[in-house]
Amino acid sequence: MSRTAWLAGGLLALFALPLVAGEFYLNLASQMLIAALFASSLNLLVGYAGLTSLGHASFLGAAAYLSAWLSLHLGLAHWASAPIALAGTVLTAAVFGWIALRATGLGFLMLTLALSQVLWGLAYRWVGVTDGDNGLRGLTRPEPLGVAIESADRFYWFALLVCLLAIGLIALFVRSPFGAALRGTRDQPRRMGALGFDVWLIRWLTFVIAGFWAGVAGLLFIWYHKYVHPSALSLQASAEVLLAVIAGGSGTLAGPVVGAVMVVFLKNFVSAYVERWNMLLGFVFLAIVLFLPEGLVPGMRRLIRRVKS
Template sequence: MSAATGPVTPRAIAIAVALLLLLTLPLWITNAYYVNIASQILFFAVFALALNVLVGYGGLTSLGHAGLFAMAGYTAALLLGRGHGHLVADIAALVVTVATAAVYAVLSLRATGIGFLMITLAIGQILWGIAYRWASLTNGDNGINVATRPAPFGLSLSGADGFYYLCLAVFLACVATMAVVVRSPFGASLRGTRDQERRMAALGYDVWLIRFFAFLLSGFWSGVAGLLFLYYNQFISPQVVALTTSAEALLMVIAGGTATLLGPIVGAAIVVIMKNVVSAYIVRWNMVLGIIFILIISFMPDGLVPGTARFWAWARHRLRHGAPKPQDADGTVPAETATPATTKEGGA
């Protein structure tokens, strides 16, 4: 490796291997069911990354993001049902979702902490009530069916492989966007509002406006995930707007690790696999998921990804330096276990 390009780090190797595995996944997983599971993991990871903007980097815990997730799906489904094309429906859905996120922000940013959580929960429940009760628009519990999937550039997305690659492209775009935002001055200011709100305000930063733009970013990617969910199922119903969806997304973020890019992805994989794979073998899979979550919070309070990284750092340190030698009460090393360099005879 030349000096211009620099050494190849383990992180770069891990990213390259992960990309290779993702790009070739339909080749070594030939079962369409498991390819579809991978697609679910990808678009729920986008949803979790969107929520992580607020929870992890903004310090604002939302329990109403299912409303944003479903708003995009319902808007696109209604427009498609009225004869509009996929492009018009999708653009309109994202615009409506971002506008809804702006309303969320104006109402909920009046408070922080438990107050913010309760306001987002209330708004989410209002949207659920509209989806459930306004049957003349949303078809109530019967939901709305979507007959076709889009075909960008003439590429068919009707099969499992084609839709997987669409989800992968959107997922990579989302991760790249989040990585740029996190490392940008805006990302630094957002973390500043999380850690030192008063100090940021004293320095002249508009804390409310920073959080408002973070909400819009979170709403946009929640809408993108909602569109992928709609086209994956080709159906949407009030169940998508329910509190359970918001709670599962929050569980993905917390279990994987907040304020990290990898954490929400790992959390999404755990929840989706438990719901769709483990549930086929274990009836009470909800209890197993709860136990896993309790274990993560008990032994890795920061989440699975930061906790695992800390564990490996500790393990490498122990392997390199060995276990610490026993000490007396006064902190000195006993003579029988001391090395020559620590005894009087061998001292410097």
């Protein structure tokens, strides 16, 4: 079967899912979609820029908190709060990126981790604004084009449309000339600099764009849960999304999606039986890094090629 036919069949199956799946599985699928978009945004940094960030939850959390705060405290409607929350997230990403990109490699990783702890600390401690450990609750879902998305199947369709659009745009971005330059800065930063590319600017723009898409995932997150807690900004949240990217295969478009599906599945399904999500998360990390460092998708591809030849 050709690639296009596979793609069309897959899309059809995704859209038809609510016809066969019950509410529990649809909600699980919606969470997977949000995680997939979130992981795809981080993949821009980890996979295509070669910059491992351990603070990407900042941007999902910032968008979720901003949107929640704008509706609760200023009473803004969704059409106003969503773009303002996204703008705020992009601004946060611009500042964080400017600071974190003073370094590369491990320094970048430590700076993103430290910066994300600032937001986590704010969410936990600045009780007057974030209500601390209680989180922000009492939120609603928007009604895009007048259509309510309160039910599980409608929200799933909405999330599917948004994620397909977003991941499609991410794919276009990666394949654009800018994406090629970005991969150049990952593989040969010095040569790119010598060729006249502004390596720092390319990285910074990518950081901001990754923050923007994480913000979109954050809006979906807050609309899905109608609740946000400081744990959305925790190191664990950043670690989970990084695990999704690396487990699936960084630098591929499908990898983070596969990885995110796996992480959400493990978190919601397996941890219902074994009550030790943290330990499981740790062991999956170890297993992936030690035995499957390139990730599931490239690993499977290699396996398939070997079987075919």
